[in-house]
Amino acid sequence: MDNLRDFITSDGRLDSRYIHKRETLYQGMNGNLVERFYTAPDRSYIFKPLTHPGQDGRESWVYKHILPRLPAIYPRLLARSGPRQEGQGWSIFEDLGPLSHEFDADTMLKVVKEMALWHAFPQTAWPADLPFAGQKPRIESIVEELRERQEEVSELLTELGLAGICLTEEMTELLQTAATPGFQASQVLCHGDLHLGNYALAGDKLFILDWEHAHLNTPYWDLYHVLDMSHPLFPKQMTPILREQALNAYASESSRHGKAWDRGKLRKEYCLFAAVFSVWMLLLIRSDLKRGKAIWPVPLLKAQWHETVKSLAKCVECLYRREAETIGYPSNYTDKVVGE
Known part of the structure; x- marks a missing residue:
């Protein structure tokens, strides 16, 4: 597996120098973009920076303290920012592939x-x-x-x-x-x-x-x-x-x-x-x-x-x-x- 931290800059952004391709999935309430990025034509991940003010580190905390008690109904968290990157937090998740959000x-x-x-x-x-x-x-x-x-x-x-x-x-x-x-x-x-x-x-x-x-x-x-x-x-x-x-x-x-x-x-x-x-x-x-x-x-x-x-x-x-x-x-x- 890739060393995913190698693809993130020191200020918590995707480093385009080492990325094969990137696609915007959606924009957070604070303007930050959640993206699918490829480290090779056949390897992709989901990059999620902080998307809501005041929620820095919250999802990582939930993954550590809450979700292990539940069935695996959530994408795997593969890498995350360190505790000292306040305001620049990020997470990288497994890519589940194209998802449809049409009501069913x-x-x-x-x-x-x-x-x-x-x-x-x-x-x-x-x-x-x-x-x-x-x-x-x-x-x-x-x-x-x-x-x-x-x-x-x-x-x-x-x-x-x-x-x-x-x-x-x-x-x-x-x-x-x-x-x-x-x-x-x-x-x-x-x-x-x-x-x-x-x-x-x-x-x-x-x-x-x-x-x-x-x-x-x-x-x-x-x-x-x-x-x-x-x-x-x-x-x-x-x-x-x-x-x-x-x-x-x-x-x-x-x-x-x-x-x-x-x-x-x-x-x-x-x-x-x-x-x-x-x-x-x-x-x-x-x-x-x-x-x-x-x-x-x-x-x-x-x-x-x-x-x-x-x-x-x-x-x-x-x-x-x-x-x-x-x-x-x-x-x-x-x-x-x-x-x-």
Whole structure:
């Protein structure tokens, strides 16, 4: 095998002098590029520099302290930067080959079943310094923010045709639940950012990618990211039937690992979590659109908006056990972005 450190400069970059070929895979939130590079025509690796501010060394830590407890559903980490390269950290992974991130229901269900396994581990299985937050605010903070912006939330729901829905009581209940010792004790290992771009099949084997945001959280965090969290680059077509199948698969697989769920409670609590998170996401997307200058192009943000609205409407429908006509949102509720 190549001595992979020979291909990295002292300031944590790929050294083009010794590389046969390189291809950009994606750009991180900080502008750094994740690349496939070839040391020979038939040998390639994945170079991943720091992609999110504040996450230096996190993925290497997860690979050392967390992932050895799980099945080999992640690419192998082959080399990494030393501890003294703060701000210039990097990792080199095995190249799994071309990966498709097109939405596929069977693959998504495989992810949910694997998730049930890592959620089944008790907190005591993990290091005490595994954080309680990832890159986004916890649901408790999201609820507090939405309560402070209640008028804005009500206006949003009204403009979406969901005027008959008031999440105030549900959010208060969720916040009260989150403050209980039982809620804190039920925290599980979460991948943290399990959108469609962070899992794929290589051949017929599932791989979960990009573990740098792993932390302790409610199981609904990972479930929401897989089922209903929208992403500008990775659209998906979630349906009520598929959402139900996924929650049932999760409950069944959890039971196999010794963790029993009341399926009615799982469905209700998930839909509440998803509805609240989706409202917060819509306010965030609208803010990005109003600024006129955001990380993502406007057409992608608008597509993300429409996908999030659909998820919100269906989760609200599930939460209140009403048909769409009873809730009363118009058939064209995603035809425009609120505020246009």
